[in-house]
Amino acid sequence: MNVLLDNLDLYGRAFLGTIELFLVAAVGSLVLGAIVAAMRVSPVPILRTFGMLYVNLIRNTPLTLVLFFFAFAYPRLEIVDLSFFTRACIGLILYTAAFVCEVLRSGINTVPVGQAEASRALGFGFNQTLTTIVMPQAVRAVVPPLTNVQIALLKNTTIASGFSVFQAGGIYQELSENGYNVLVGLLWIALGFLILVVPLTLLQRNLDRRWSVAT
Amino acid sequence: MTSVLYDVPGPRARVRNGLIGVIGTLVVLGIIGFVVYRLAATGQFEPRLWEWLQFRAIQLLIVDALLNTLSAFGVAAVLSLVFGAIFAAGRMSDHAWLRGPSTAIVEFFRAVPLLILIFILYFGVSQTLGLNLSTYWSLVLGLMLYNGSVLAEVFRAGVRALPRGQSEAAYALGLRKTQVMTNVLLPQSLRAMLPTIVSQLVVVLKDTALGFIILYPELLYQARYLGSQGQLGAPILQVAIVIAVLYILMCLLLSGLAQLLEKRSRRRRPGGADPTEIVREEEKVAAAQAQGGGAQVGG
Numbered sequence: 001m002n003v004l005l006d007n008l009d010l011y012g013r014a015f016l017g018t019i020e021l022f023l024v025a026a027v028g029s030l031v032l033g034a035i036v037a038a039m040r041v042s043p044v045p046i047l048r049t050f051g052m053l054y055v056n057l058i059r060n061t062p063l064t065l066v067l068f069f070f071a072f073a074y075p076r077l078e079i080v081d082l083s084f085f086t087r088a089c090i091g092l093i094l095y096t097a098a099f100v101c102e103v104l105r106s107g108i109n110t111v112p113v114g115q116a117e118a119s120r121a122l123g124f125g126f127n128q129t130l131t132t133i134v135m136p137q138a139v140r141a142v143v144p145p146l147t148n149v150q151i152a153l154l155k156n157t158t159i160a161s162g163f164s165v166f167q168a169g170g171i172y173q174e175l176s177e178n179g180y181n182v183l184v185g186l187l188w189i190a191l192g193f194l195i196l197v198v199p200l201t202l203l204q205r206n207l208d209r210r211w212s213v214a215t
Numbered sequence: 216m217t218s219v220l221y222d223v224p225g226p227r228a229r230v231r232n233g234l235i236g237v238i239g240t241l242v243v244l245g246i247i248g249f250v251v252y253r254l255a256a257t258g259q260f261e262p263r264l265w266e267w268l269q270f271r272a273i274q275l276l277i278v279d280a281l282l283n284t285l286s287a288f289g290v291a292a293v294l295s296l297v298f299g300a301i302f303a304a305g306r307m308s309d310h311a312w313l314r315g316p317s318t319a320i321v322e323f324f325r326a327v328p329l330l331i332l333i334f335i336l337y338f339g340v341s342q343t344l345g346l347n348l349s350t351y352w353s354l355v356l357g358l359m360l361y362n363g364s365v366l367a368e369v370f371r372a373g374v375r376a377l378p379r380g381q382s383e384a385a386y387a388l389g390l391r392k393t394q395v396m397t398n399v400l401l402p403q404s405l406r407a408m409l410p411t412i413v414s415q416l417v418v419v420l421k422d423t424a425l426g427f428i429i430l431y432p433e434l435l436y437q438a439r440y441l442g443s444q445g446q447l448g449a450p451i452l453q454v455a456i457v458i459a460v461l462y463i464l465m466c467l468l469l470s471g472l473a474q475l476l477e478k479r480s481r482r483r484r485p486g487g488a489d490p491t492e493i494v495r496e497e498e499k500v501a502a503a504q505a506q507g508g509g510a511q512v513g514g
Binding site (some may be wrong): 050109130156189 | 217218219220221222224228232233235236239240243250253254256257261263267323326327328329331332334335338339340342343344418421422423424425427428435438440451452455458462463466467470
């Protein structure tokens, strides 16, 4: 208990760092993922190919390697000097966007083609088909796995601790410098993640249960 | 070809699509071109920075690191399959005293970030309990606990996705609990689960890169080491590119295996059953696994 109470300030700052990293990367990955998903379902073959290449490349690269690249190799390019935090965000966004893209794409694919054909036969335009027919159905298939992707992102933010970004994964270093029991300290971090992850998991299960009945 | 989002393009749509294609290609090529330009402008293509590839000692060092990565992957993969099988059985047990703890353990290890697990094993357990875990075993055991828990969920979801009639029929024939599981349920569900299992193994392979953070001498660790050698011109970018190619090739091989298995299991189905029913079953398995897993995203 002492380990937590003595270092409450440290834990607070660290988890704030985690949440900050998570929020920036979550929003960024949703935007980039949506763009890549739009490329992958577009009627333009070359854009589909680019999207597929991106997803396959990123999905088969370890996140540690992506962050490694941005932490150590990026400065060699001498483009713009970015902080470690920004670079970790970019790495997390690029990595997570590939998974977001796949979720969105498979969500759109769950809508039967007949649905769209029927709406076109009724004279709906592209925007109307998308917003009133396809999206409402796709969202149900997308939100539960999308929550999973974001939970994974939250956990993945700890990897940034290997690259000089201060967040929950880096608490142990300060604890061991100050002579605290590291095992207890780390178990408190694990508990902190449980507190962050469990509500998201419950939300995801709830949505899944409510929506799987309807489809 | 018609799709959910667009109809067969007419003349105007074809022109527009062509235009979007050209603009999109230009944007993508522009981004790639800019990176290549920066690489060239900062002299990253200079032969001196790539010379290290020719040195025998460095080649051996990289092969050594590759073997370290593969050995951590191999042992962790086997252990997590065993862990997953045991805890899936525990979670599906009829005895509450087995089910409760198994559920708690699986849920706990799935919710805690893998890196924190590895830290707990390496820094926590070693220091406090006096068990001296090497970096290798900290990494392997961490991977086992996390991926084993995910696999336990995959196994359970796979078995649960089978039609209930299967187990009911088996019980009606007088088979015992173990027989129902091993003779009826597992053979059917394992086939449907195989692609998911293999893609989880890809996650294990990717996650071995976390060993870098606790300084296990695997590929990334050696990349950092080589990249900081002043004699070679500190070629960290070049080393990172080579290591990335190695990782991507290894993972693509495994992912390719997963896709192959998926295709085969779709084609080679035992005759007699209605094909549409099987497809629906597979979708159910996939859906159940998507719900249970979601860990494909691992580090």
